[in-house]
Amino acid sequence: MKHQNKQKKAGQAMVEYIIIVVIVAIAAIAVFGVFSDRIREMLGGATEELGGDAGSATSETSVDMMQDLGN
Numbered sequence: 768m769k770h771q772n773k774q775k776k777a778g779q780a781m782v783e784y785i786i787i788v789v790i791v792a793i794a795a796i797a798v799f800g801v802f803s804d805r806i807r808e809m810l811g812g813a814t815e816e817l818g819g820d821a822g823s824a825t826s827e828t829s830v831d832m833m834q835d836l837g838n
Contacts, residue, residue: 799806
């Protein structure tokens with residue numbers, strides 16, 4: 768009986784960890800979705816500073832990129 772309760776608690780803990788990971792992943796996706804244009808501008812600026820071509824990274828917004836993927 769004690770062994771079965773231990774397994775239930777271990778299974779419950781695993782489910783709780785999975786729920787936390789899913790919530791963090793959804794929050795990260797939401798943050799990247801909201802700030803994607805700003806992040807792209809920052810990465811483009813860093814690319815230019817390092818001597819690369821940032822034109823492809825900053826030439827269109829994330830909405831334009833998503834629409835292009837659908838076509």
